[in-house]
Amino acid sequence: MNLYPTAARQVRIGDAAAFAGITPRAIRHYHEIGLLPEPERGGDGRRRYGHDDMIRLLWIRKMAEAGISLDDVRVAFGEAREETSDEAGGIESVLGRLEETMAAQEAAIQRRRAVVQRLQAVGSPLGLLSEVVAERLGHLPPGALRPSDLNALLVTERIFGPLGAAIQAGTFIVLATRPDLRAEEDRLEAAEAALDDGVDPDDPRVDELAGQRCAHLLALNEAIEEAGLDAAEERIFGIHDADLAGDEGRRMSAAAAITKMPYDFSPARRRCVELAGRLFGEALADI
Template sequence: MPLPAIPRRVKIGDAAAFAGTTPRAIRHYHAVGLLAEPERGSDDRRRYGYDDMIRLLWIRRMADAGISLDDIRAGFEGATGIEQSLARLEESLASKAAAIEAQRAAVHRLREVGSPLGLLSPLVSGRLHDLPPGSLRPADLDTLLVTERTFGSLGAALQADRFIILATHPELRAEEDRLAEAEAALDDTMSPDDPRIEDLAARRCAHETALGAAIDRSGLDETLDLLLDQEDEHAGEEEGEARTSPVEAVGKMPYDFSPARVRYEERVIELLHPADQDGDTPRTR
């Protein structure tokens, strides 16, 4: 039985049908550099030869295995044969697998510790791990996340003392909640010169002083040297990360404060840190 006529080159539709794909997919392979543009016939249409079809079959087999087109292209680039392409592709996928495993371990830690606490450095999350579950408010954890970005892990670890005290002293937590509610009322309807701002700032200052005293009594400050040692151990973990100064970071963090709230925050700082004050100052929020 004679063989049917065997074409030396085929059109894109026939190439797609043979490879089990579509002309649109083949055009995409050309566009992304996976498949070289073939010769064109007198009708200016693409014509695919034997080597083109072999390449197309390899692309389809790899794509069907779930390998991305970018990875396939990287395996083909500069390779002298399919064996070298596959070796390079296997090496690339092994590297990606290691990176994915590291990401999976990080996500596992976040699930175990609890988000956003798990997003904090071990130095900070370790400072809080003895607290009962749920004793830290979501806003507390968000604040620690911002503080760590602004002042580093040591600054956030020290600020964690404040939230430990709030979580273990109901009377201080109740006053904190009352102050937070009053601060939220400092909106655009209030003038920065409203006398209530001065009264509220004085209450906040007294509250922060009480918090500082509770921290001193708790002995949390006695672990400061240990924290400093741990900070030295973890100092290299943030290398390569784009860092800004605390002043720059504060200037980039959006807080939708009204003019009255801005004046209140300024007044709290003035009361907590008067220019002529000697010795230690109460620890701020």
């Protein structure tokens, strides 16, 4: 049986759609987006589709079934006309470039799947943090971390990236395993919050509290070293630094964060935090 008759024959849109395994509505859409040239109409005012139109429809369906978007299909046909009279050959060259796009999409899916797997393994919201952070905190028992700890890590990761959050995680590991340090942390946080109640920035309590915060930071630092967490930080840098180099685009500078985040610290509390940080830095330099 000859499937390619020499005599030109044209069919209506319903027959063309049935042969291609699509709907007439889909064909009209292809016309609208420029994917399929609209054929001339017959004497009855209806569109008539020839052999070339049918071949085009079959190619479109096959490419769509392969997961290629209609926009990419249109580009493929457009470049095919420019490169060669053999439409299939032109499409092959475009498919090579589309394969790269799909490979990138597949990699993105793998990253999302990894997040889902972390959520299943360690639970939410810890699993939503970067892998390097979740990995470091994963050995802690359930409930050891407070929601405020996770919130702080989320903010740190946004500003300083996963490595910065992984280092900060060392502090929360110590707080989760040292009740004495956690109690002092709670006391200091409550005292610092009280500075928001109309305390003058030059009030002597600000300097006193800054000194206490500095002493606490030094105690935390010593506990981190005693637990060997500082060595773990070096290992984290060695393993993950290169892998996370591309994370820069997802970070935010500290200066930008200050203008974006709705911080509501009073002048007295801000001065206390700044002074404690300066005292801590000076103390570390003297060690």
